[in-house]
Amino acid sequence: MKRFFTSESVTEGHPDKVCDMISDGILDALLAQDPNARAAVECCAAYNTLFITGEVTANANVDYRAIARGVIKEIGYLHGSFAYDACDIIELVHGQSADIALGVDASMEKKAGGDESDLIGAGDQGMMFGYACRETEELMPLPIVLAHKLAFRLAQVRKEKLVGYLRPDGKTQVTVEYEGKTPVRVDAVVISAQHNTHVTHEEIERDMIELVAKAVIPAELLDENTKYFINPTGRFEIGGPEGDSGLTGRKIVVDTYGGRCPHGGGAFSGKDPTKVDRSAAYMARYICKNMVAAGLADEMELQVAYAIGVAHPVSVFVDTFGTGKLPDDRMAEIVKREFDLRPAAIIKKLGLRAPIYSRTSSYGHFGRLGLPWEACDRVPDLKKYL
Numbered sequence: 001m002k003r004f005f006t007s008e009s010v011t012e013g014h015p016d017k018v019c020d021m022i023s024d025g026i027l028d029a030l031l032a033q034d035p036n037a038r039a040a041v042e043c044c045a046a047y048n049t050l051f052i053t054g055e056v057t058a059n060a061n062v063d064y065r066a067i068a069r070g071v072i073k074e075i076g077y078l079h080g081s082f083a084y085d086a087c088d089i090i091e092l093v094h095g096q097s098a099d100i101a102l103g104v105d106a107s108m109e110k111k112a113g114g115d116e117s118d119l120i121g122a123g124d125q126g127m128m129f130g131y132a133c134r135e136t137e138e139l140m141p142l143p144i145v146l147a148h149k150l151a152f153r154l155a156q157v158r159k160e161k162l163v164g165y166l167r168p169d170g171k172t173q174v175t176v177e178y179e180g181k182t183p184v185r186v187d188a189v190v191i192s193a194q195h196n197t198h199v200t201h202e203e204i205e206r207d208m209i210e211l212v213a214k215a216v217i218p219a220e221l222l223d224e225n226t227k228y229f230i231n232p233t234g235r236f237e238i239g240g241p242e243g244d245s246g247l248t249g250r251k252i253v254v255d256t257y258g259g260r261c262p263h264g265g266g267a268f269s270g271k272d273p274t275k276v277d278r279s280a281a282y283m284a285r286y287i288c289k290n291m292v293a294a295g296l297a298d299e300m301e302l303q304v305a306y307a308i309g310v311a312h313p314v315s316v317f318v319d320t321f322g323t324g325k326l327p328d329d330r331m332a333e334i335v336k337r338e339f340d341l342r343p344a345a346i347i348k349k350l351g352l353r354a355p356i357y358s359r360t361s362s363y364g365h366f367g368r369l370g371l372p373w374e375a376c377d378r379v380p381d382l383k384k385y386l
Helices: 014-035 064-073 098-105 142-159 200-214 275-291 328-338 343-350 379-385
Strands: 003-010 038-046 049-059 088-094 126-131 167-179 182-195 227-230 301-305 315-319
Touching: 014 064, 014 301, 049 064, 064 088, 098 343, 126 182, 126 275, 142 167, 142 182, 142 200, 182 315, 200 227, 200 301, 275 328, 275 343, 275 379, 315 328, 328 343, 328 379
Parallel strands: 049 088, 182 227
Antiparallel strands: 003 167, 038 049, 126 301, 167 182, 301 315
């Protein structure tokens, strides 16, 4: 049975990603000075103005405006109304709500005499999802892996000046054809690349196919029927915050699994690890990746849910889509037995108080080597259940 699935990605110059990168840049600066910093930093960018807001409680002295200008410069906005040295920055940041802090500082279980891992309660209610599958060596769905690689390559071509007309904003999209659950070919590629005035559409189309698409997508996945849509509107000169407003946390599907797995609704960027929107989603990915790598399933989705101020999750749900070596309810029991899902334990296990978040804010939070939740260190322990 033929099926088609599509995922998208964006470059760091996309207005939403500009905001994500600034939020995580500020978070990393706070954690570098105070590993126990509490932060939920959000940005909005539009035309010539950046608005920085949110909640921060930290023993740190951080120049939010300087970090923002540094990130904007690094991305490549050197000219125009949103240039790093020209845009207006409005800052409105306050401390964490005392009501929220009551539950984070000491969980319901800790107040009842729990142990050290009960110290931190979940920073909010909500549900988080993790996912892994055997489609790629990253144990990620192929469409989102290819979309991220295209977006990264698009930025690389610009930064290395392989062509001289590209600007920072850009989007990519990949449609993969499946036979059953096996990816067999790429059916369509979409690349929207911001450019200067002095280039023709024909030049852009040729370069994007040869220097980006064919440089990234394995040749065996491309054929004479693969469709390419390069700057489908015909022009893309106005981009970044000058062309569209940006918001922290708006690209949550790009950040995760490209639509293959549900998303609980909470964004990641700018949030310290007491926010389970971020830390529990990372832990859920870590669990799914290790269980799939151990051979317990070929595909696995995990949902965990929390109540604000409570350390233990209120529910754990597993779906292996018929690929599990054990029933899904048994898999859920293994998750609860083998992995501590309390926020303090997650933070300790994954080392989440370190300033590691800036590199996650573009090209996806999952499937990237070097991030602690991508380690497969639990595989030997989990194989005992086979």
